[in-house]
Amino acid sequence: MNGAGNAFILIDARGAPAPLAPAPDAVLALAESHAFDQLLALEADEGADARLRVWNRDGGEVGACGNGTRAAAWLMFQESGADRLALASAGGPMAARRRSDGGAEVDLGPARLDWREIPLARQMDTVRLDYGVDLPGGGRLEGPGAVSMGNPHAVFFVDDPDALPLHEIGPRIEHDRLFPERVNAGFAAVLGPDLIRLKVWERGAGLTQACGTGAAAALVAACRQGRIGRQAVIRADGGDLPVRWSADGHVHLAGPVVLEGAVKLPSGFGG
Ligand SMILES: N[C@@H](CCC[C@H](N)C(=O)O)C(=O)O
Numbered sequence: 001m002n003g004a005g006n007a008f009i010l011i012d013a014r015g016a017p018a019p020l021a022p023a024p025d026a027v028l029a030l031a032e033s034h035a036f037d038q039l040l041a042l043e044a045d046e047g048a049d050a051r052l053r054v055w056n057r058d059g060g061e062v063g064a065c066g067n068g069t070r071a072a073a074w075l076m077f078q079e080s081g082a083d084r085l086a087l088a089s090a091g092g093p094m095a096a097r098r099r100s101d102g103g104a105e106v107d108l109g110p111a112r113l114d115w116r117e118i119p120l121a122r123q124m125d126t127v128r129l130d131y132g133v134d135l136p137g138g139g140r141l142e143g144p145g146a147v148s149m150g151n152p153h154a155v156f157f158v159d160d161p162d163a164l165p166l167h168e169i170g171p172r173i174e175h176d177r178l179f180p181e182r183v184n185a186g187f188a189a190v191l192g193p194d195l196i197r198l199k200v201w202e203r204g205a206g207l208t209q210a211c212g213t214g215a216a217a218a219l220v221a222a223c224r225q226g227r228i229g230r231q232a233v234i235r236a237d238g239g240d241l242p243v244r245w246s247a248d249g250h251v252h253l254a255g256p257v258v259l260e261g262a263v264k265l266p267s268g269f270g271g
Pocket residue numbers: 006037038054056062063064065066067068151152184202203204205208210211212213214
């Protein structure tokens with residue numbers, strides 16, 4: 001599946017007798033033979049309609065994936081005909097509702113803004129981090145906003161995300177010691193009162209066509225820096241993601257989903 005070009009392999013393990021337990025190298029081996037950004041698994045959960053688990057293509061299991069949540073909810077809406085569902089995840093509970101156009105809008109939960117929740121290595125104002133990165137050839141990016149959407153994001157506001165050497169600076173930011181759990185690095189340009197252009201260097205996956213939690217973080221960070229209001233379309237390489245930061249602090253995400261086909265899963269995933 002993909003969500004605005006953010007590519008997934010989704011394992012439906014709701015009927016499995018035990019939670020998936022991928023062997024240490026199983027996700028890496030799958031990544032060698034298939035192009036995807038995240039591996040997703042739907043599992044049975046007592047307190048929700050299903051539990052969503054997420055692994056980056058580097059094999060690390062992580063707390064949240066916004067586009068993956070939309071993709072899983074879309075699939076569940078197709079099969080059940082329901083209008084609402086609840087998903088459990090390592091990053092916290094999430095809700096989804098079916099839109100009138102058949103798409104899924106997900107409530108990713110509250111944006112977490114305390115430096116300990118990102119997490120950062122030391123106390124800092126997360127509206128504008130006292131942190132920057134030198135650009136090769138001169139210049140410097142500074143003062144990103146930091147947001148956790150169940151996973152860590154640092155969002156830099158720049159003139160033109162397409163003009164930056166992201167393969168060079170992305171890994172440096174991702175692995176900086178300020179971010180003890182590494183970080184997803186966003187590069188955003190506010191193009192209008194409700195439009196943001198965004199590219200994201202994802203932790204454990206590199207440059208992706210779109211990042212749902214990155215889109216949520218970009219809106220929240222832009223709003224906290226006084227650059228935009230609480231609702232915008234986030235324009236990613238793979239499509240547009242409408243995002244809304246509601247008064248209760250929760251962030252809502254919508255956008256396109258495509259079911260591409262089936263993959264034969266090799267052994268090594270347990271469950
Ligand atoms: N593409 C995802 C985010 C996936 C996880 C991220 N790379 C992380 O390590 O936190 C999205 O749509 O949110």
